[in-house]
Amino acid sequence: MQEEVENRTVNLAISTSRLTVRTIIAGIRKYLQHREKVKARKGRDPAVHGKQSVKKLLGQNQGAANAEIEKEGIKDFERLAKKYGVDFAVRKDKTVDPPRYFVFVRAKDSDALDAICKEHQARTMTKDKKPSVLAQLSKFKNLVASLPKKIREKKQERDL
Structure with missing residues (x-):
């Protein structure tokens, strides 16, 4: 069983x-x-948004506006453009030294480009006012290092 x-x-x-x-x-x-x-x-x-090539952007037959941007500001621009839903293309002009960067946007998104530029300026202005995190960290490291260390003595109690 x-x-x-x-x-x-x-x-x-x-x-x-x-x-x-x-x-x-x-x-x-x-x-x-x-x-x-x-x-x-x-x-x-067909409605592809965000970063594109200049050829695709101009191929939409809606015209394009451009603005010059610094190399350090490209990542910030991409974040803000994504926030505003703007189609854009970044182009590097190698004919001059140092190279210049141009951002092309559709003509109908030029108002959004103005808003992005204003917000980027506001961010960079407030960025200078903020204290550096690394400076604060080194300040607190020095403060902790200057504190006296506690010394513990291990004592065994013996039963006699």
Whole structure:
């Protein structure tokens, strides 16, 4: 009797493990199908936003406005352009030394370009007023180093 119950238990465990493996494989297949559908939808979307090449930007036949930007400010500009949803292209002019960087935006986004420039200026003005984190850290390191260290003496109590 006991042997028969053990045999049935083993059969049940084997059949459920096969079921879970099949289920996992089916789930992975469904996920891959979903990813392919999402990828196909993205490829068809004509409204591409964000950083583009100058050729793509001018190919939209909406005109373009440009502004000069410093190399250090490109990352900040990208963040702000993403915030405002602006299509832009960055172009490096190598004919002069040091090279200049130009940002091209669609003509209809030129108002957003003005807003981005104002916000960037406001950020750089407040950035100068903020104290340096590294300077504060070194100040606190020196302060901690100047504190006297506590010395603990380990004493064992002996029962005599």
